[in-house]
Amino acid sequence: xxxxxxxxFLQTAAxxxxxxxxxxxxxxxRGESPNEKLNVAIVGTGGRGRGNLNGVARTENxxxxxDVDERRLGxxxxxxxxxxxxxxxxxMLEQADIDAVQVNTPDHTHAAISIxxxxxxKHVYCEKPLASxxxxxxxxxxxxxxxxxxxxxxxxxxxxxxxxxxxxxLQADVLGPVQRVVTFCNKVLRHSGSQLPTDTxxxxxxxxxxxxxxxxxxxxxHPNYHPGGWRVFWGLGSGNFxxxxxxxxxxxxxxxxxxxxxxxxAEGPPADPHVAPQEMVVRYQFARANAEPLEVxxxxxxRSPPDYPVQGAELPxxxxxxxxxxxxxxxxFRNRSFRLLPEDVFADVxxxxxxxxxxxxxxxxxxxxxxxxxxxxxxxxxxxxxTETVLAGVVAYxxxxxxxxxxxxxxxxxxxxxxxxxHPPQREGWYPLG
Numbered sequence: 001x002x003x004x005x006x007x008x009f010l011q012t013a014a015x016x017x018x019x020x021x022x023x024x025x026x027x028x029x030r031g032e033s034p035n036e037k038l039n040v041a042i043v044g045t046g047g048r049g050r051g052n053l054n055g056v057a058r059t060e061n062x063x064x065x066x067d068v069d070e071r072r073l074g075x076x077x078x079x080x081x082x083x084x085x086x087x088x089x090x091x092m093l094e095q096a097d098i099d100a101v102q103v104n105t106p107d108h109t110h111a112a113i114s115i116x117x118x119x120x121x122k123h124v125y126c127e128k129p130l131a132s133x134x135x136x137x138x139x140x141x142x143x144x145x146x147x148x149x150x151x152x153x154x155x156x157x158x159x160x161x162x163x164x165x166x167x168x169x170l171q172a173d174v175l176g177p178v179q180r181v182v183t184f185c186n187k188v189l190r191h192s193g194s195q196l197p198t199d200t201x202x203x204x205x206x207x208x209x210x211x212x213x214x215x216x217x218x219x220x221x222h223p224n225y226h227p228g229g230w231r232v233f234w235g236l237g238s239g240n241f242x243x244x245x246x247x248x249x250x251x252x253x254x255x256x257x258x259x260x261x262x263x264x265x266a267e268g269p270p271a272d273p274h275v276a277p278q279e280m281v282v283r284y285q286f287a288r289a290n291a292e293p294l295e296v297x298x299x300x301x302x303r304s305p306p307d308y309p310v311q312g313a314e315l316p317x318x319x320x321x322x323x324x325x326x327x328x329x330x331x332x333f334r335n336r337s338f339r340l341l342p343e344d345v346f347a348d349v350x351x352x353x354x355x356x357x358x359x360x361x362x363x364x365x366x367x368x369x370x371x372x373x374x375x376x377x378x379x380x381x382x383x384x385x386x387t388e389t390v391l392a393g394v395v396a397y398x399x400x401x402x403x404x405x406x407x408x409x410x411x412x413x414x415x416x417x418x419x420x421x422x423h424p425p426q427r428e429g430w431y432p433l434g
Contacts, residue, residue, distance in 0.1 A: 175324025239276025260407020
């Protein structure tokens with residue numbers, strides 16, 4: 001599919017008809033509240049997928065397993081012997097008894113798999129970040145809304161009591177007007193800052209490389225990509241920032257009601273056309289009514305935050321510092337805990353009563369919502385918005401200039417050169433209207 005054709009699909013999907021791709025569950029219709037277990041299909045059974053699979057299998061039926069790597073599919077099939085097994089998710093989706101699909105694959109295949117499932121009326125859980133491009137994330141949100149399915153992005157901390165408590169504190173204005181948000185993650189992913197592999201070893205006999213690539217433009221197999229290393233190669237993943245920001249940015253993004261930034265700028269080593277860097281800084285400006293724009297900054301990998309006054313504590317390796325008029329909130333991501341600083345100022349402050357639901361976990365929130373009991377808090381509307389914000393920061397870094405960002409239109413108003421990064425090219429045959 002050419003870039004123009006791909007972009008046309010992404011921007012008109014909400015209006016497009018999907019022919020005979022209609023579906024209803026044989027036992028109930030959407031919106032009812034069945035008591036039986038969901039029949040869940042899993043796409044991607046290794047790595048992060050193993051944990052996600054186990055999270056759903058505690059309460060639901062696993063009826064299908066799909067993985068392009070036989071070494072990863074085998075152990076999952078042994079653990080779930082009644083599930084049918086597949087290498088190709090398109091074949092898997094022909095299985096009539098599937099109610100819901102969990103997508104645990106590399107970022108570049110999230111949109112194709114999720115959209116195909118949603119257009120068949122199946123509920124979808126998809127790992128973070130929701131997609132590998134801004135345009136794909138938007139298309140996923142449109143498909144979810146059009147089909148009325150239950151969705152959840154896999155930023156699992158979204159369900160934690162500590163994160164929801166931060167959101168409640170921010171929504172109750174405990175800090176007073178928020179003046180600045182600083183986020184940081186000192187993780188450095190394997191192969192970041194390296195070079196694109198040039199040797200072409202043979203594809204292992206246990207791996208279907210064409211299916212692994214899916215909609216991504218063709219490239220030779222290399223073990224640096226699979227398993228795990230794909231995250232730092234543009235077009236497959238989007239580096240450490242995209243890998244971690246949907247977790248670490250989550251609390252301020254949710255708690256402060258952010259949506260689309262108005263400007264984005266990024267800095268770091270000169271952008272390589274193929275590989276993400278070991279360090280990056282991204283600064284967003286979010287417009288606010290009757291106030292100065294809010295700056296949200298990200299410091300990544302080897303680039304530590306500048307000496308920024310923290311009132312009575314030190315910055316952890318990964319976390320969030322929210323600077324308000326009355327004081328600060330410091331979230332230690334690794335310890336999943338937060339503090340209000342300075343402590344003596346907040347010692348006598350009465351915190352707000354909990355207002356948000358406290359689900360058993362992120363998976364249970366999704367499966368219960370699929371059965372008509374409650375809603376998901378990180379659905380594809382929210383998940384696409386935060387993913388688009390993060391990936392727009394990647395676009396700013398790769399484009400090498402400050403972007404004036406039109407979020408609803410998915411456009412860098414001052415940088416037409418960013419367009420191929422917002423809507424990258426895709427291979428033909430991987431989307432229903434491709």
